Amino acid sequence: MTSSVTVCVIIAAKNAETTIGRAVASALRERRVSEVVVVDDGSEDATAQAGLEADDATGRLHILRLSRNHGPAYARNRAIEHSKAPLIAILDADDFFLEGRFDALIDGEDWDFVADNIVFIDSRGAYGSEPPHVPHFEPAPRFLDLEGFVEGNISKRGASRGEIGFLKPIMRRAFLDTNGLRYDERLRLGEDYDLYARALLKGARYKVVHGCGYGAVVRPDSLSGKHRTDDLKRLYEADLAMLSGPVPATARAMLSRHERHVRGRYELRHFLDVKASRGLARAGIHALLRPAALPAIVGGIFGDKLDARRARQRPVSDEPAPPRYLLPARIGAQR
Known part of the structure; x- marks a missing residue:
């Protein structure tokens, strides 16, 4: 170039x-x-x-x-x-x-x-x-x-x-x-x-x-989540679209894992949406009718409660966090 x-x-x-x-x-x-x-x-x-x-x-x-x-x-x-x-x-x-x-x-x-x-x-x-x-x-x-x-x-x-x-x-x-x-x-x-x-x-x-x-x-x-529940659905459907074609075996396993991960987030958000709009009882019925989604829903609720508890235990500070870098790197000689 x-x-x-x-x-x-x-x-x-x-x-x-x-x-x-x-x-x-x-x-x-x-x-x-x-x-x-x-x-x-x-x-x-x-x-x-x-x-x-x-x-x-x-x-x-x-x-x-x-x-x-x-x-x-x-x-x-x-x-x-x-x-x-x-x-x-x-x-x-x-x-x-x-x-x-x-x-x-x-x-x-x-x-x-x-x-x-x-x-x-x-x-x-x-x-x-x-x-x-x-x-x-x-x-x-x-x-x-x-x-x-x-x-x-x-x-x-x-x-x-x-x-x-x-x-x-x-x-x-x-x-x-x-x-x-x-x-x-x-x-x-x-x-x-x-x-x-x-x-x-x-x-x-x-x-x-x-x-x-x-x-x-x-x-x-x-x-904080600013996306809609349907956005998560479209994202795991994008994974499914890729998986419908030829994919190397190792990559297929990882794509499937990503699809399950996003689908789990969708199922939790969907459950919470039903709870907010129709009440806990209807949300419970909704979850029981989707047994494959139960692990994601239960695990997500437990994880959210654990995160909230940890957040309450952390000291609150108005001081800005120091800059951090995405990738670990070694400082080299200045050109």
């Missing part, structure tokens, strides 16, 4: 007027970025205007406005259609790139997807747009296979998703086009997981390096 290869940064945004400017500015300062496409996904605030105010007058910023909210998968697909750059990078509207992210990350021809380390920053801190210092980590490149990727997306208790699910890879447009890959617009949860898993099934080379170039802002309520 030559240094002339450029990146389109895609930002799907809804009601992000307080953060979109920082996201746009961090993308525009990157010399390898030829396009920044913001899709205002039916915002009810001044997201589009705030994005425009971060423009640097180079003609690289494009704002697309949707009249109603369609979800990030739909918004990202519209941005991909609008853009032309050979590489595509996803940036969440409340996050930002560290300066120089793409200079080394996108060099080489040995990948179709490439992702780097992420620094998580507590929104209550006084760091501004970036943490005070991000070390230079050794790249230590490695490749994710489908089995490892899916396993890394199975969340542990107390987390909204597996850690690998936070990675924000740069994608080669030619690979997406050759294999007919786009985001599944039926999904409002796990749409990135689904795209990357389908790409790995198509033979994508997914490279991970441990240098840090992406800043993710974490709010105190970041782990």
Whole structure:
């Protein structure tokens, strides 16, 4: 790959007027970025205007406005259609790139997807747009296979998703086009997981390096569930769709495990929905009529109560948490 290869940064945004400017500015300062496409996904605030105010007058910023909210998968697909750059990078509207992210990350021809380390920053801190210092980590490149990727997306208790699910890879447009890959617009949860898993099934080379170039802002309520019960149903159905085709045996076992994991979360949420709308007795009858779902329901209720008890026992602090990194890494010599 030559240094002339450029990146389109895609930002799907809804009601992000307080953060979109920082996201746009961090993308525009990157010399390898030829396009920044913001899709205002039916915002009810001044997201589009705030994005425009971060423009640097180079003609690289494009704002697309949707009249109603369609979800990030739909918004990202519209941005991909609008853009032309050979590489595509996803940036969440409340996050930002560290300066120089793409200079080394996108060099080489040995990948179709490439992702780097992420620094998580507590929104209550006084760091501004970036943490005070991000070390230079050794790249230590490695490749994710489908089995490892899916396993890394199975969340542990107390987390909204597996850690690998936070990675924000740069994608080669030619690979997406050759294999007919786009985001599944039926999904409002796990749409990135689904795209990357389908790409790995198509033979994508997914490279991970441990240098840090992406800043993710974490709010105190970041782990609270904001998705709908039906979103969980569509996500495990996406796993079933992949499992309906040819899948290597080891990856099939892991995909099945992920499907059962998401289905269990769905069954618990569905039970709680019935309880909230129709009462405990009707919810109990509902559960008894679904014996296969009982372990997930009982285990989920017990786990939620245990988590709540542990949360009450933890000391409450208004102090921001220190920055932490997604991937373990060793500090290397500064270039």
